[in-house]
Amino acid sequence: MDMEDFQVIDDYLCIRLPEEVDHHKSAYISENADRYILKDRVSNVVFDFSDTQFMDSSGIGIIMGRYKKISCFGGKVFAIHADRQIRRILYMSGLNKIIEIME
Amino acid sequence: MVETKRQQAGPARETGSMKNEMALEFDAVSSNESFARVAVAAFIAPLNPTVEELSDIKTAVSEAVTNAIIHGYENVYGYGRHGEVRPVYCRIREGKVYLRCRIENGVLHIEVEDRGVGIENLEKAMEPLYTTKPELERSGMGFAFMEAFMDDLEVESQPLKGTIVRMQKKLQCGSWIYGGE
């Protein structure tokens, strides 16, 4: 994962997540996401799971953390291209109630 | 297709009596989280697990091993200061994580042990969404996932001594499949 995986398009920060999202990767993702949220004042965050084959509860922490940062300003969080296993984890943690999960 | 081929090749399936064990010991650092998952996945590969079983088991192992590292030994990989380019290791306690696996009668047994701080209130710790490290953006879903993804979960812990997490999962295929020698 590098800086190209963070892209600002209009009011959206798109994060292309790595193959495996775990505690070891989480600080890097959260820290950089927050930098963009502050610097570019984006109000929405899109998590792109296209490359992701594994995620544990650390990923839930990343998404919840970003949600807390932007939702109070009316921003939204999206999850796209999540496969079956990852969707299951998103639903089990109840994240589907606060973020939008799309194809 | 693959399935048919395998059944033709010699003694295709043992009737589940095969036993196999492994034990690993590694440093409590976060880069070993993926190592542990991959090791367990490779260990059960001869049983031909389904994609879903594999994913369940990897998640459960990842949760238990991550807990040992970040809670048991409080070794975190993150940013000391906002604005730094790369995360750094912050190791509060040196220590090892012990991972033991056994397959017997088609059931996978996994044990993850640490000799770290231990858990004071186990009942509370196992509640979904409960975390003692919200500053690390922990979601408190670790035990809930272990419980959901495995058939059985047992936790033994003693403050200042450490924690052992024991998990079991019956595998659909259950028996060894030989490579066709």
Ligand SMILES: Nc1ncnc2c1ncn2[C@@H]1O[C@H](COP(=O)(O)OP(=O)(O)O)[C@@H](O)[C@H]1O
């Ligand atoms: N190996 C361990 N050693 C010490 N404390 C632990 C260990 N595993 C879990 N805990 C405690 O149990 C709590 C809940 O764990 P978990 O459900 O995995 O959530 P999280 O890791 O997100 O905090 C942790 O916050 C921690 O206080």
Ligand SMILES: [Mg+2]
């Ligand atoms: Mg955990």
